[in-house]
Amino acid sequence: MKAIKIIVGLSLILMASNTFARDTKYMYSIEDALASANFQDRLDPNIPLFFGEQTHGEVEKRLGSYPTNKKTNAFNKTDEEACEWVLLSALLTLQERAVKEGGNAVINIASYYKKNTVVSDTEYECHAGAFVAGVALMGEVVKLAD
DSSP, X not given: OHHHHHHHHHHHHHHHHHHTOOOEEEEEEHHHHHHSHHHHHHSOTTSOEEXXXXXXXXXXXXXXXEEEEEEEEOTTSOHHHHHXXXXXXXXXXXXXXXXXXXXXXXXXXXXXXXXXXXXXXXXXXXXXOSSEEEEEEEEEEEEEOO
Protein backbone atom coordinates (compact mmCIF):
# COMPACT_ATOMS: atom_id res chain seq x y z
CA MET A 1 0.00 0.00 0.00
CA LYS A 2 2.83 2.36 0.87
CA ALA A 3 4.46 1.72 -2.54
CA ILE A 4 1.22 2.68 -4.31
CA LYS A 5 1.06 5.97 -2.40
CA ILE A 6 4.63 6.74 -3.37
CA ILE A 7 3.98 5.96 -7.03
CA VAL A 8 0.81 8.09 -7.05
CA GLY A 9 2.65 10.94 -5.33
CA LEU A 10 5.54 10.85 -7.79
CA SER A 11 3.12 10.73 -10.72
CA LEU A 12 1.34 13.84 -9.46
CA ILE A 13 4.63 15.68 -9.05
CA LEU A 14 5.70 14.79 -12.60
CA MET A 15 2.33 15.86 -14.04
CA ALA A 16 2.48 19.14 -12.15
CA SER A 17 5.98 19.92 -13.41
CA ASN A 18 4.80 19.44 -17.01
CA THR A 19 1.94 21.83 -16.35
CA PHE A 20 4.40 24.56 -15.43
CA ALA A 21 6.72 23.97 -18.40
CA ARG A 22 6.89 26.97 -20.71
CA ASP A 23 7.69 27.13 -24.41
CA THR A 24 6.92 30.66 -25.57
CA LYS A 25 7.44 31.44 -29.26
CA TYR A 26 8.90 34.83 -30.13
CA MET A 27 9.73 36.55 -33.39
CA TYR A 28 12.57 39.00 -32.73
CA SER A 29 14.28 41.56 -34.96
CA ILE A 30 17.39 40.33 -36.74
CA GLU A 31 18.59 43.91 -37.20
CA ASP A 32 18.34 44.69 -33.48
CA ALA A 33 20.26 41.54 -32.57
CA LEU A 34 23.01 42.15 -35.13
CA ALA A 35 23.42 45.72 -33.89
CA SER A 36 24.39 44.60 -30.39
CA ALA A 37 28.03 44.72 -29.34
CA ASN A 38 28.09 40.96 -28.67
CA PHE A 39 27.37 40.26 -32.33
CA GLN A 40 29.80 42.82 -33.76
CA ASP A 41 32.65 41.57 -31.57
CA ARG A 42 32.13 37.86 -32.32
CA LEU A 43 30.75 37.37 -35.83
CA ASP A 44 33.28 37.07 -38.65
CA PRO A 45 32.85 40.11 -40.93
CA ASN A 46 34.44 38.12 -43.78
CA ILE A 47 31.54 35.60 -43.84
CA PRO A 48 28.40 37.64 -44.53
CA LEU A 49 25.00 36.32 -43.48
CA PHE A 50 21.88 36.85 -45.60
CA PHE A 51 18.46 36.12 -44.12
CA GLY A 52 15.38 35.08 -46.05
CA GLU A 53 15.45 36.56 -49.51
CA GLN A 54 17.92 39.38 -48.84
CA THR A 55 19.93 40.27 -51.93
CA HIS A 56 23.52 39.13 -52.16
CA GLY A 57 26.23 38.85 -54.78
CA GLU A 58 26.32 36.29 -57.55
CA VAL A 59 26.59 32.70 -56.33
CA GLU A 60 29.68 31.08 -57.84
CA LYS A 61 29.25 27.73 -56.10
CA ARG A 62 26.61 26.17 -53.83
CA LEU A 63 28.10 24.05 -51.05
CA GLY A 64 25.01 22.74 -49.30
CA SER A 65 22.30 23.67 -46.80
CA TYR A 66 23.01 23.09 -43.13
CA PRO A 67 20.83 23.21 -40.02
CA THR A 68 21.71 24.48 -36.57
CA ASN A 69 19.80 23.80 -33.37
CA LYS A 70 21.19 25.73 -30.44
CA LYS A 71 20.02 26.06 -26.85
CA THR A 72 21.22 28.34 -24.08
CA ASN A 73 20.71 28.76 -20.38
CA ALA A 74 17.94 31.34 -19.94
CA PHE A 75 18.17 31.48 -16.17
CA ASN A 76 18.37 35.05 -14.84
CA LYS A 77 18.04 36.53 -18.37
CA THR A 78 15.09 38.15 -20.08
CA ASP A 79 13.65 36.05 -22.90
CA GLU A 80 14.99 38.55 -25.44
CA GLU A 81 18.51 38.45 -23.95
CA ALA A 82 18.52 34.66 -23.97
CA CYS A 83 17.19 34.57 -27.54
CA GLU A 84 19.84 37.00 -28.79
CA TRP A 85 22.57 34.95 -27.10
CA VAL A 86 21.41 31.69 -28.66
CA LEU A 87 20.95 33.37 -32.08
CA LEU A 88 24.60 34.42 -31.90
CA SER A 89 25.59 30.82 -31.20
CA ALA A 90 23.57 29.57 -34.17
CA LEU A 91 25.05 32.19 -36.52
CA LEU A 92 28.59 31.39 -35.38
CA THR A 93 27.89 27.73 -36.16
CA LEU A 94 26.75 28.66 -39.69
CA GLN A 95 29.88 30.77 -40.22
CA GLU A 96 32.09 27.92 -38.98
CA ARG A 97 30.34 25.58 -41.42
CA ALA A 98 30.96 28.04 -44.27
CA VAL A 99 34.69 28.08 -43.51
CA LYS A 100 34.77 24.28 -43.20
CA GLU A 101 33.04 23.82 -46.57
CA GLY A 102 35.16 26.43 -48.37
CA GLY A 103 32.39 29.02 -48.63
CA ASN A 104 32.52 32.74 -48.07
CA ALA A 105 28.86 33.47 -47.20
CA VAL A 106 25.66 31.95 -45.84
CA ILE A 107 22.47 32.81 -47.72
CA ASN A 108 18.77 31.98 -47.44
CA ILE A 109 18.98 31.75 -43.64
CA ALA A 110 15.59 30.78 -42.23
CA SER A 111 14.26 29.78 -38.84
CA TYR A 112 13.90 26.01 -38.66
CA TYR A 113 12.46 25.28 -35.21
CA LYS A 114 11.26 21.67 -34.93
CA LYS A 115 11.79 21.45 -38.71
CA ASN A 116 9.14 24.13 -39.29
CA THR A 117 10.61 26.64 -41.75
CA VAL A 118 9.88 30.34 -41.26
CA VAL A 119 11.47 32.58 -43.91
CA SER A 120 11.93 36.24 -43.04
CA ASP A 121 14.32 39.00 -44.03
CA THR A 122 13.72 40.83 -40.75
CA GLU A 123 12.85 38.38 -37.94
CA TYR A 124 14.03 35.11 -36.42
CA GLU A 125 12.06 32.61 -34.35
CA CYS A 126 13.08 31.78 -30.80
CA HIS A 127 11.44 29.60 -28.17
CA ALA A 128 12.00 30.40 -24.51
CA GLY A 129 11.18 28.44 -21.40
CA ALA A 130 11.83 28.99 -17.73
CA PHE A 131 15.43 27.76 -17.96
CA VAL A 132 16.29 27.29 -21.66
CA ALA A 133 15.96 29.26 -24.89
CA GLY A 134 16.42 27.79 -28.36
CA VAL A 135 16.98 28.93 -31.93
CA ALA A 136 17.20 26.63 -34.93
CA LEU A 137 18.30 27.93 -38.32
CA MET A 138 18.86 26.54 -41.79
CA GLY A 139 21.33 28.27 -44.07
CA GLU A 140 22.92 27.63 -47.45
CA VAL A 141 26.69 27.84 -47.58
CA VAL A 142 27.91 29.36 -50.83
CA LYS A 143 30.95 30.81 -52.52
CA LEU A 144 30.01 34.26 -53.77
CA ALA A 145 31.86 35.74 -56.76
CA ASP A 146 34.39 38.39 -55.81
